[in-house]
Amino acid sequence: MAKVKVKKQSTFIDMTAMSDVTVLLLTFFMLTSTFVKSEPIQVTTPSSVSEIKVPESNVMTILVDQNGKIFMSLDNQNEMKTTLRTLGEDYGIAFSEKQLTAFQRLKSFGVPIRSMAAFLDMSTEQQEKYMKDIDSKRVGIPTDSVEVSDAKGLISSDNEFKRWVSHITRTRDENRKLNSELPEIQIAIKADKTTNYPVVKKVIDDLRDMRKNRYLLITNLRTASSE
């Protein structure tokens, strides 16, 4: 009769299937997700049932924190550069090429124009540290109206925030002349849900002064738990 042979059992587990699964998962994550943008302030947006997605490009985002500090971000880097240059000219500040490039790299900005040059000269770590001091007057785009005389000696009472918005739209308009397919820039407002209404009203009123009457309010999808 045949001998009963004790087979040497190998503990080798076939990982091919497991690998298949993980690669699938990985592909899923890579295709569906977007990277978390680092923002100078943590903003919890209110929830809504609206299902319109935020457009990926051609938006300027206005970030409003609980205390009414304003930060802005722009998706088009070339326009960021042009905007800062023209805004600098408006205030009689000349930014060097190096500073303009540093500005381009910022994900969002919110520094008074007078401190901008110094801010752009800092290293990334220093900039982060600078932004941490959130209560400081040196952080956030000022919205109070100050009478300023610009380079041409004209006195206007526009606040810095308004100037930023008008320069951003002007830059886009210039570009639209060259490329007619370029859409108009949209304004997205991203405010914290605990922000007091007067703060938001101030921002909206400033925008309305400039005849900008359409906004996207950024919210997140309402789920059962957030009701």
Added chain:
Amino acid sequence: MSEVQTNDHDDGGGKNKQKKQTLRVDFTPMVDMNMLLITFFMFCTTLLKPQTMNINMPTKDKPKEEEGTQVADSRAVTLLLGADNELYYYEGKIQEASYENPEFLKSSTYGAEGIRELLLKKNEGTYEKIQELKLQLQHAQIADSTFRQKVKEIQEEANKPVGGIAPTIMIKPTDQSTYKNMVDALDEMLVCNIGAYAIMDLSLGDRHLLYKKTDNEAYLTEGQLKEMKGSSGK
């Protein structure tokens, strides 16, 4: 760890037999690496894209508000967003006579049990029509563009100044309300398929009424406060 396993027992016999080679590659390190990558993606990315809510504000250059804003009293509903997530509303237009009458102002809450019930009742007829369209859209019976156009048509029809049935909602946030309150109120408009709504400033009468209702002096303007103190001193 990794090994390419070949047939084990090679007894080196003289027979020149073609051995069956089983080639097994160990995938364990591959799986390890993938898991790491997955973890990285899970932590550093967001799946949810934020939504947006489109909102149009009236332009500031046209001061003649009489045009176009004439709404039949029966169709007007005014929402007052108060402090501490409180919500008040009144139907129709505010009259001089009702300034002193706190009963004119009714209190409500955000969400399904509160204001939505009222709004749905007000928007009867229009709501159902749009809901039906939404259902059709979900079942892919109609295209997105036709859906939007039909909704627009229905809402335009319902919002006609004469003979329309849909309510016109005026949302008036007080200085004590938060951004969330405003978005919640706008959200209700979306839920109830209301086409005509606007965000407005409080009128003096609204402020007075709110004060009467809640006894909270913060709702009044400085001028009103002074006037009130002046008249009570007499």
